[in-house]
Amino acid sequence: MKWNIRYRETWLHQTNPSLKLIVLLFLFLAVLFIHNPNVLINFSLALLLLFMFSTGYPWKFLLLLFLPFLLIFVSTASSMMMFGEGETTWFRWGLIHVTEESFLRGLHIGFRALSFALLGLLFSLTTRPVRLFYSLMQQLKLKPKYAYSFLAAVRLLPIMLEEFQTVHNALKVRGTVSHGWLEKMKRYAIPLLSQSIRRAQRIAVAMEAKRFSSSTERTFYYEIGFNKHDIALVALFAFVAAAAYYTGVHYPYIPVTDVR
């Protein structure tokens, strides 16, 4: 099976993962406090541009990845639009009641969900777990014990997916018909978990057999510092935030400044 999608390294890959994490987490929080839909729409569009042009993945893959999040956008937005409260009625049919207020609020929440998704995608698409954890150890003083445990776990994921396929086939050749999700869960979970627990224990022993311990001073294969791309990252997001705010306030699409 193919697990590695070919991608081009972009400048976002070369930024410091810890810094990127902090910047994106900060933006995450900031988005919560944007109440002007114009600003939020601008911000989301900027993120979308970054997602399309700066992650270095092929178009087809990006599109495929974006689909579920588009669905989340549509579903959160539409449910708020149809069932939210408001006074200026546009349309009413049974339980569905669309008002101007609920429409704008729905739109706002939809874009908020979208920008959350894009921030998450931007981070995960441009950060290799190995670099992230090396950076966390070096810049944020994360204990190696936790960092390497996570990395070992990441390695187990593709193995588990393959095993899932095997269990699926094995059940098929025995003629199994599972009724209900509980039974299905049990059929898959027990063999998969029992193998994973055993594997995890063996990996832990193997790591200690290679003299992995928290007491000794360790060196690092990857030294992750800061470079010009980090300055670019901070500058870019500062600019994007400022520009989104400025254009949102002065050239609004919608004549509403606060959806609350």
Place this chain on the structure above:
Amino acid sequence: MKPIAAVERLRLKFPGKDTLLFKDLSLTFYEGEKVLLLGPSGCGKSTLLQVLSGLIPNSIDVPMKAERLQLPTNWGYVFQDPDTQFCMPFADEEIAFALENIGVPRSEMHQRIKTLLEKVGLFIEPHTDIHTLSGGMKQRLALASVLALEPDVLFLDEPTAMIDEEGTKEIWQTVKRIAKEKTVIIVEHKIDYVLDFVDRIVLFNDDGEIIADDKAQTVFANYKDIIASQGIWYPGVWEEYTANRRRRSTESGGEKRIYLRQFQGYRSNEVKIRIEEAAVHAGEWIAVTGKNGAGKSTLLHALMKLIRTDGTYELYGKDSKQLKQLHRLLAFVFQNPEFQFVTNSVREELAYSLRLEKRKEAEITETVEGLLRQFHLYEQQDQHPYQLSMGQKRRLSVAASIVSGQQIFLLDEPTFGQDAKNTFALLELLESYRRQGTTIIMVTHDENIVKHFATRRWVIEDGRLVKDESISRQRSTAAALFV
């Protein structure tokens, strides 16, 4: 000679077991020695390696007591399972992990990684995804990352148990090359390539007691019967086995069971296996051979329709598209038996498919009892499948697959990782089915199985069936059939 590792009056007990695994075991290893620990599975050889390395009790919590323990300070440990030795995704990062642990400066790492990979004969780009390596290559990578620790003592815990013949050979060639100066303590069940490397053998019995401890050749010569009865793969085991065996009839030519024409199997929209034309009859035992990744397992998956297929595929003269329940005609046995178990006891496991088919209770009991006896699982019938030994698990997975009375068996390396005794027992069972007309299609890497059990061989290369030869007539006229 200077002692480098020793235990005196070691006592050790696994939690939940009634008996001690070791009772007052004493053993000393000397500098530069190459020692092989032999014994039946479950006698505690691997546990002893873990005690000698200090993994027990430091990493694995097992209660133990010893009057005196001398542990080496610089050691390396290679484990059995190639997939559970690594914590990093890429080869260079994995070796670097070991280097980091002992505080090697970053500037030296690249050069050292390169040298280590060359030392174990891995001529790959250092930044290679470990997932793409073969089992044998993974084990040599494990060896490289262990060598990064610059050990004086190497513990090798069945490093080739899950590796095919070719990989096994490469691993031992590598060990011989790199470990001349080191002390090497080995646990292994396949000793063909090890015997000329070790100079001392310690032989254990079922109770974890030492029954022999001497020069390798002496132990091997004097205790051969015991070694054979423990199921160890030693040189000449096949010759001895076949010498005592009745001549087998390789006649086939019963009814036509499978017919394939321009048959193709797909994985993610790519043709991964193609067969121009082939017919398979009753009483045939087809060995499917070929390199790793050639498409052998894919062929079995295609026949079982676990993947998308097209072309002509007829079973008993009927188009397979019209046959809904393929699992009633074809029995499929996977490489790892544990994935196949779906119930909580051996007895239920055997009854499972019969219950699904809603057969009568009396008939189910009769069939299950018969299989329990035939596959030597009667004593274990109430145990959980996971609690069985390797050999028992394998027999159960075969028995449970064929319980519905299918006449065609598809087996994916069923003897993989099995000891000699269990392998012969399983092959005998399959042969008895073949003699009664069952068709067997089996993926294998073992030339001896091809030679002594198969009636026909299919060679797969790059997803194509490139050679189809009859084994029975091989001595007189090597007949290559339609390819």
